[in-house]
Amino acid sequence: MSEHTHKQFDAEMDSIRAGVLAMGGLVETQLSRAIEILKDGDDQGAMDRIGAVEREINAAQVDMDQLCSQIIAKRQPAAIDLRMILTVTKIVNDLERIGDEVKKIAYKAAQTRDASRLQQVRHFTATRAAGQAGAMLQLALDAFARLDPVAATEVIDHDKEIDAAFAGMLRQLISYMMEDPRTISAALEIVFVAKSIERVGDHTKNIAEAVVQLVKGTDVRHASVAEIRAEVAKE
DSSP states (O other): HHHHHHHHHHHHHHHHHHHHHHHHHHHHHHHHHHHHHHHHHHHHHHHHHHHHHHHHHHHHHHHHHHHHHHHHHHHHHOOOHHHHHHHHHHHHHHHHHHHHHHHHHHHHHHHHTTOOOGGGIIIIIIIIHHHHHHHHHHHHHHHHHTHHHHHHHHHHHHHHHHHHHHHHHHHHHHHHHHHGGGGGHHHHHHHHHHHHHHHHHHHHHHHHHHHHHHHHOOOTTTTTHHHHHHHHHOO
């Protein structure tokens, strides 16, 4: 590979790494807006912006997949470079799926704005859980930017907190439905919000696992946190 070609290849690899972080930034913005709708109720302007940015996220996924395919076809990368490209395709898929879940959170939150008896669950419990998921996503993207498997492992460990929040919301909502059947319809909508928050956590965990695999070369998707820590600690 000539020096010129090598520089072009480096620039292409830099562009896909930057593309992941730019797409991640869009998703983080979406989640912040969804949290505001959970807190404050229906805001048509916010809903319109969420719809517009979701289209940007979808377009970014297509662009990134095409760029990765072009690099593979033109450069025939090997070893760590190929692993980076394959990791990028995994991460952008999870980011797009997070965007889908965030849109669901926003729309379901808007539909339940008048459910006065459920405001505690929606405004506080769900909002706090969504904030935790957003912090997790930020840490996962930072771990990717720094290629930091230790930080990625911490993200994976945090997923249990999102799962616990989901279980807690279900218990609260079931109690409301049992006490007052009139809350069932709205409570079920908030169940969908809770499930989407839990799925955001799952996809963020996938991103963190991809970072560990990228750096260490080991597939850790079905490993325990303790096993992942041991793998990351290896020289």
